[in-house]
Structures are given as C-alpha cells and as structure tokens.
Amino acid sequence: MNQGVIERYRAFLPVSEKTPVVSLLEGSTPLLPAPRLSRELGLPEAAVWLKLEGMNPTGSFKDRGMTVAVSKALEEGARAVVCASTGNTAASAAAYAARAGLRCVVLLPDGAVAAGKLAQSIVHGAEIVAIRGNFDRALELARQASSELGLALVNSVNPYRIQGQKTGAFEVAEALGRPPDYQFMPVGNAGNITAYWAGYREIATRHGLGLPKMMGFQAWGAAPLVLGRPVAEPKTIATAIRIGRPASGEQALRARDESGGMIGRVKDAEILRAYRMLARLEGVFCEPSSAAGVAGLASEAKAGRFKGAGPELRIVCILTGHGLKDPDTPKSLPHKWTTAKADFATLKKILGRNG
Numbered sequence: 001m002n003q004g005v006i007e008r009y010r011a012f013l014p015v016s017e018k019t020p021v022v023s024l025l026e027g028s029t030p031l032l033p034a035p036r037l038s039r040e041l042g043l044p045e046a047a048v049w050l051k052l053e054g055m056n057p058t059g060s061f062k063d064r065g066m067t068v069a070v071s072k073a074l075e076e077g078a079r080a081v082v083c084a085s086t087g088n089t090a091a092s093a094a095a096y097a098a099r100a101g102l103r104c105v106v107l108l109p110d111g112a113v114a115a116g117k118l119a120q121s122i123v124h125g126a127e128i129v130a131i132r133g134n135f136d137r138a139l140e141l142a143r144q145a146s147s148e149l150g151l152a153l154v155n156s157v158n159p160y161r162i163q164g165q166k167t168g169a170f171e172v173a174e175a176l177g178r179p180p181d182y183q184f185m186p187v188g189n190a191g192n193i194t195a196y197w198a199g200y201r202e203i204a205t206r207h208g209l210g211l212p213k214m215m216g217f218q219a220w221g222a223a224p225l226v227l228g229r230p231v232a233e234p235k236t237i238a239t240a241i242r243i244g245r246p247a248s249g250e251q252a253l254r255a256r257d258e259s260g261g262m263i264g265r266v267k268d269a270e271i272l273r274a275y276r277m278l279a280r281l282e283g284v285f286c287e288p289s290s291a292a293g294v295a296g297l298a299s300e301a302k303a304g305r306f307k308g309a310g311p312e313l314r315i316v317c318i319l320t321g322h323g324l325k326d327p328d329t330p331k332s333l334p335h336k337w338t339t340a341k342a343d344f345a346t347l348k349k350i351l352g353r354n355g
C-alpha cells in the first residue's frame with residue numbers, strides 16, 4: 001500500500017514523532033519500461049524507463065517535497081505559506097496547505113502559467129498574485145514576503161523540499177534493483193536535479209551501489225547553466241523550466257561534475273518532438289517541460305553516446321508533470337480532426353480518405 005513519502009522513508013527524512021504529517025499519499029509512482037521508444041532511439045529494448053511523476057496527487061513531482069515542507073511549516077507553527085511558481089509548485093502548495101488548514105499565497109508570472117495549473121491554485125483556494133514579471137522576479141518577492149511578513153517559503157530553496165524530493169531516487173533504485181546508468185531530466189530552478197543527486201549519493205553510501213550520470217536539460221531560450229550566465233528574459237514553450245536564474249544552479253553543476261554527466265539545452269521543436277514521441281509510441285502524456293529530458297536523450301543517442309551498449313544499459317527519464325496540466329499545447333500538433341454530418345456514408349468517406 002502507498003503510505004506517502006514521509007511514512008515510507010521516515011528514517012531518511014528530517015521528521016520526528018512530533019511532526020504533524022500532511023500527506024496526500026504522494027510518491028510510489030510507476031517506473032514504466034519504454035521498449036518502443038528505446039527501439040526508436042536505436043537503443044537496446046530494455047534501456048529506457050520512464051518515471052511517471054505526473055501520477056502524484058497534484059500531477060507533478062513537487063508533491064514529494066511539498067509534503068515535507070508543509071508538515072515542517074505546521075510543526076514550526078506557521079500560519080501561512082508562500083511560493084513563487086511557474087504553476088506546479090503553486091498547485092502543490094495550494095493542495096497541501098488546504099489539507100493542513102494553512103493560508104497559501106502564490107506568486108505567478110502573469111500570463112505564463114498553463115491552464116490546468118491555474119485551475120488547481122484556484123480550486124484549492126490559494127490567494128493568487130499575478131506578477132507582471134517573470135518567475136525569477138516572483139521568487140525575489142516571495143523571499144521578501146517570507147523574511148519580512150513571516151510567511152513560510154515553500155520554494156525549493158526550502159531544504160525540506162529537497163529532502164522530500166530525493167525519495168524519487170530511492171524509488172527508482174528500488175524498482176530497477178540498482179541505480180540507473182544515466183538519468184535524464186529537465187532543469188528549471190534546479191531543485192529536482194539537486195534532490196535526485198542527494199538521493200543517489202545516500203543510496204551509494206548506504207548500500208555501496210554505483211551512481212548514475214546526471215543528464216540535465218534546459219530549454220534553448222532559458223539555459224543559464226549552459227551559457228554560464230543568467231538569462232534576463234527566458235523564453236520557451238516549456239513554461240515549467242522558463243527560468244533565467246536557477247536558485248540551485250551551483251548544486252546542479254556540482255551534480256553534473258561529480259557524476260560525470262552533463263547539462264545541455266534543447267530547442268522547443270525538439271521538446272515537442274519528444275513530447276509527441278512519448279504520447280504516440282508509449283501512450284504517455286506528460287507536459288512539455290517533462291519532455292525536455294527525453295529530447296536530450298534523443299540528441300545524445302543520435303550523437304552516439306550509447307553506441308555498442310549491451311542489454312544491461314539502464315536509462316531513466318524523469319517525466320516531471322502530467323500532460324493534462326497544459327491542455328493547450330496539443331492543439332498546435334498536427335492531428336486528424338474532421339467535423340462531419342451525422343450519417344454513415346459521410347463517415348465512410350472520411351475514414352477511407354484518412355486511411
């Protein structure tokens with residue numbers, strides 16, 4: 001039975017018997033083999049596995065960290081939580097705050113949040129402030145609201161978030177029986193790559209197992225860690241990683257260097273191609289940002305990184321959020337759609353033409 005990440009991994013998290021556990025039974029998400037995608041990329045059939053973080057209660061990995069951050073905020077006597085968000089942190093904070101009976105304030109970049117995520121913040125009763133500015137500016141304001149007004153900050157600069165999110169690494173290693181050889185994932189504010197690396201390092205220390213190469217991917221127009229400098233006006237269709245000044249950038253670079261991995265960048269067109277491939281080859285619908293890691297994998301496979309790999313190669317892609325978060329992007333993909341008169345002769349003609 002799924003217990004939620006705090007009960008499941010209590011011994012490895014900063015909680016005690018006194019911590020009031022606020023959980024929606026997050027975690028225990030599927031690790032799905034992707035044989036058709038593996039073949040398409042020219043890899044051994046058992047190589048690629050997809051960690052479906054969209055199966056968390058609010059539809060993204062943010063819930064793993066939020067259960068710990070909100071539980072600790074409650075334990076420490078907070079009355080309200082605040083965050084800046086491209087959408088998913090806000091959705092998660094809103095849901096966990098509702099469950100804890102806490103006030104929740106979310107600062108969102110005006111006009112740059114996917115529809116499903118907005119819907120979640122609204123329905124869970126968060127106070128939404130649409131900032132005329134980007135995520136990076138919203139985060140500055142959230143930090144200020146926290147330090148000057150005493151609201152508990154639940155962005156991933158909150159160390160409890162990172163602690164909760166590292167449980168993703170525990171689950172991957174348990175499901176495969178060992179850590180993967182490579183992990184591909186999107187990088188925005190860089191909290192998640194920091195958390196996974198912390199998780200894998202703990203497993204290595206505890207069980208003497210190997211470490212994966214950490215392969216993080218940013219969007220082409222929002223790639224400060226690749227360029228080595230902040231991006232003042234980040235641009236990409238992948239709104240969850242539209243971040244120009246990653247708060248955990250240093251840690252992400254350390255994960256890259258210590259693991260012998262890389263931080264690369266992929267174009268929006270590559271992200272959309274990977275997004276379609278996942279949906280049409282494997283039946284998996286993730287949000288565009290989640291596909292950035294898979295786009296990175298496609299690019300590395302094409303460049304020959306895995307040439308000559310044997311059947312034991314294991315590559316995990318973290319699909320960070322559910323596709324239904326962003327119901328508008330699919331409309332821009334080529335698809336078959338005909339509006340028809342309600343009779344069979346017409347239908348037969350259309351199907352003949354399509355086939």
Ligand SMILES: *Cc1c(COP(=O)(O)O)cnc(C)c1O
Pocket residue numbers: 060061062088089156186187188189190191192193240241287289290320321322
């Ligand atoms: C938050 C988020 C990211 C980026 O994660 P970071 O920890 O900010 O690097 C990627 N994809 C989705 C769907 C997200 O919600």
